Amino acid sequence: MKLTNQEFLDLKKLKIKKFRDQNDYFLIEGLHLIEEAKKSNLLKFIITSNNNYQDQNIKIKYTSYKNILQLSTTKTPQEYIGLCQKIKFKDYFNNNILVLNNINDPGNLGTLIRTALAFNFNDIIVEGVDIYNSKVLRSSQGAIFSANIFNTKNLIKDLKFLKNQKYKIVGSLLDKKAQHYQNLLFNQNDKIILVLGNESKGITKNIIKLLDFKIYIPINFESLNVAVAGGILMAHLSKKDLMQQ
Known part of the structure; x- marks a missing residue:
């Protein structure tokens, strides 16, 4: 035809x-x-x-x-x-959740989607880049079709709702007061949200207020690419056999 x-x-x-x-x-x-x-x-x-x-x-x-x-x-x-x-988002969650706060780069988003699925963060909430951007689709390598993913217009409302559902919200910060990510350990049945922020500005102040835990990755450089940092943190947080201290 x-x-x-x-x-x-x-x-x-x-x-x-x-x-x-x-x-x-x-x-x-x-x-x-x-x-x-x-x-x-x-x-x-x-x-x-x-x-x-x-x-x-x-x-x-x-x-x-x-x-x-x-x-x-x-x-x-x-x-x-x-x-x-377009993907029909399921408005219920059974997994760890990755939340992306004002991500700017489509390539980073696509890579994070792939990485999230690899470490069982199958639910993904995105504020910022359109998930159907062509660069996102290419860099996700098709992982977008296996994720429960959507763009949010009100991330604060979403996180407050999930907090009431007993999710523990973890945020990655460049903050000396935050704790080393390897010291953050959870029980097997804990429900976790990992929040990653904008590539240059990090997590917004109004979202930081909702965090239960603030963590950082120690490095010998100014900062890591958000997709690399997300991979390190999701790999660690997916190890639910570790008990919280």
Whole structure:
């Protein structure tokens, strides 16, 4: 089936956040992300300039590579674009939660999503970058389709709600009064929220007030990349067999 001009124009709009929000759809690029999207049942159809490409389970729409270039956000894209429905967030939590307070960099966000899943932080609340930003999708390597993830418009309200649900809120700070992250140990059944802040400004003051524990990572340099710091902290906090001191 050939992609119509109107379909092309509608798809092109999805490169802009406003239209993604209005339509509840987003685009993905490349076969790897397409294969990951298939597992989630969010993939609606595939657009390709490869006239020999076929898929028994997903509708294919053929177009020119010129159109692929206009739908893509990279200079030399693969000839495959997928149309996906937005992820339906589950408003209940069964896992440790990663909270990202005013993250700016899409690459950092995508990396943090991948890392969070690796260490069983399957619920992710994001304030800042749109989770459907193309750079987020690429750097997540498809992990976004396995996470319970959403963008929040009121992080303070969300954290207060979770605090009432007996979650313990841990925040990473560049603060001498904070405790070494390795000294923060939990019981097996404790429910944990890890808050990571903005790349340059850290966690906002109104969120710091909600923290139950303030921790830091000792380093011989000014600071760590937030994705690296998040990986270190999630790896430690996932070790629930350690008992709280």
